Amino acid sequence: MSGDILYNLYERRLAARLDPARAPHHVGVILDGNRRWARAMGFGAAQGHKRGADKIAEFLTWAEQAGVRVVTLWLLSTDNLSRDPAELSPLLDIINRAVEDLAATGHWRLRLVGAVELLPEPVAQRLRAAVAREAHDEDGAAGSPDGGDGALAGSTAMEVNIAVGYGGRQEIADAVRALLRERAADGASLEEVAASLREEDITDHLYTKGQPDPDLVIRTSGEQRLSGFLLWQSVHSEYYFCEVNWPAFRRIDFLRALRDYSRRERRLGR
Numbered sequence: 001m002s003g004d005i006l007y008n009l010y011e012r013r014l015a016a017r018l019d020p021a022r023a024p025h026h027v028g029v030i031l032d033g034n035r036r037w038a039r040a041m042g043f044g045a046a047q048g049h050k051r052g053a054d055k056i057a058e059f060l061t062w063a064e065q066a067g068v069r070v071v072t073l074w075l076l077s078t079d080n081l082s083r084d085p086a087e088l089s090p091l092l093d094i095i096n097r098a099v100e101d102l103a104a105t106g107h108w109r110l111r112l113v114g115a116v117e118l119l120p121e122p123v124a125q126r127l128r129a130a131v132a133r134e135a136h137d138e139d140g141a142a143g144s145p146d147g148g149d150g151a152l153a154g155s156t157a158m159e160v161n162i163a164v165g166y167g168g169r170q171e172i173a174d175a176v177r178a179l180l181r182e183r184a185a186d187g188a189s190l191e192e193v194a195a196s197l198r199e200e201d202i203t204d205h206l207y208t209k210g211q212p213d214p215d216l217v218i219r220t221s222g223e224q225r226l227s228g229f230l231l232w233q234s235v236h237s238e239y240y241f242c243e244v245n246w247p248a249f250r251r252i253d254f255l256r257a258l259r260d261y262s263r264r265e266r267r268l269g270r
């Protein structure tokens, strides 16, 4: 039997054995290892990022098929903004194009989660425009990523958070700033804000406001760290670290993550 046939059989068996009722509602992904993948292939960093970007729509389709309702994709950290401009500039363009392509399918509900204002203005503008166009398409006709008659981006479409210029500490600082400004505009004194501050007030001002916390966070490339991803929201998240570099991530890697997740016992401190 050829490798492809065996792979397909294994993939189908893994998928069939997963209980959709145990699927994570929100999956966060740290798409790591683009440059290591590129180096191993004898390519430059930009080709690694490009191949990584090409994997995104495919991944979202797998997640949707598995019953996931929210996906957060970490495409650029605040720390990544200090990378060499020779790498950063093509990477920002690749991210812009990737988000425009996702928006053009009209298939997902996109949300920018990150300090977009820290990005070069033209990049930020393109990102905002792509996501705004997608939101507009919600009541119009748009096809599925494969060009078929898939679900339209409406209230039932999977939500996809695009984390660009995202840093966990930055997000919490932004949330506190927004909260303080809001309360100040209502005429509250600093002492009144301090006395009444609850955890939920911070949660309600995060980039992810209104969304459930991630149940499962996947990081590719073998690194076992968070690097600040969804710092506030990941208190009870399950982590899955996968050795494969992001551009080489396959559906069976994702299905294995889901299988692993379905076997975990989440106690939430109880």
Ligand SMILES: CC(C)=CCC/C(C)=C/COP(=O)(O)OP(=O)(O)O
Pocket (backbone or CB within 6 Å): 031, 032, 033, 034, 035, 036, 037, 049, 050, 052, 053, 074, 075, 076, 077, 080, 094, 095, 098, 221
């Ligand atoms: C369009 C996409 C997919 C964007 C993700 C950008 C990014 C910083 C990926 C991580 O790989 P890396 O650059 O950190 O590579 P490595 O970990 O191998 O150094």
Ligand SMILES: C=C(C)CCOP(=O)(O)OP(=O)(O)O
Pocket (backbone or CB within 6 Å): 030, 031, 032, 033, 074, 075, 076, 077, 079, 080, 223, 225, 227
């Ligand atoms: C995947 C993204 C977008 C950010 C985290 O990966 P990095 O590669 O930048 O993080 P470190 O390994 O340096 O912590």
Ligand SMILES: [Mg+2]
Pocket (backbone or CB within 6 Å): 032, 033, 034
């Ligand atoms: Mg990396």
